[in-house]
Amino acid sequence: MGVRTATKAVSALALAGALSFGLGGSAFAVTSGPTNLTGKGCPSIxxxxxxxxxxxxxxxxxxxxxxxxxxGDYKxxxxxxAGTLVNEGTREYRCY
Structure with missing residues (x-):
């Protein structure tokens, strides 16, 4: 296996390990806590x-x-x- 092929394989495995797919087919990063929205354009939700x-x-x-x-300030x-909604305060993120 060449260096380029090995690099692509490692990159693909790293990406697959960092993403999970939700029920709707959308990918979300496997993280703990809320997502850091800096640089995501300030979505409404x-x-x-x-x-x-x-x-x-x-x-x-x-x-x-x-x-x-x-x-943007976010609640x-x-x-x-179990369906319980817990308020976790507010966070501020830079939009771009």
């Missing part, structure tokens, strides 16, 4: 499955800072596998 439940991040405010960069909640 974002969900990911981790820690035995679903993390829900809802945009509450979008603003431009004095330095000209755009940010973060966690829905347990």
């Amino acid at each position: 974002y969900t990911n499955s981790a820690d035995g439940g679903t993390w829900i991040q809802s945009l509450t405010k979008k603003f431009v800072a004095a330095n000209g960069l755009q940010y 973060v909640s966690f829905r347990t596998s």
Whole structure:
């Protein structure tokens, strides 16, 4: 096996190990806790499955800072596998 082929194989395995596929066929990163939304364009809502439940991040405010960069504030909640919704506070992420 050549170096290029070996590199592609390692990259494919690393990517497969880092992604899981949800019921709708969409991929989400296997992480613990809510997803870091920095650089994801400030979606109005974002969900990911981790820690035995679903993390829900809802945009509450979008603003431009004095330095000209755009940010979004998110309300973060966690829905347990039993259906209980737990408020996890707020987080701020840079939009781009």
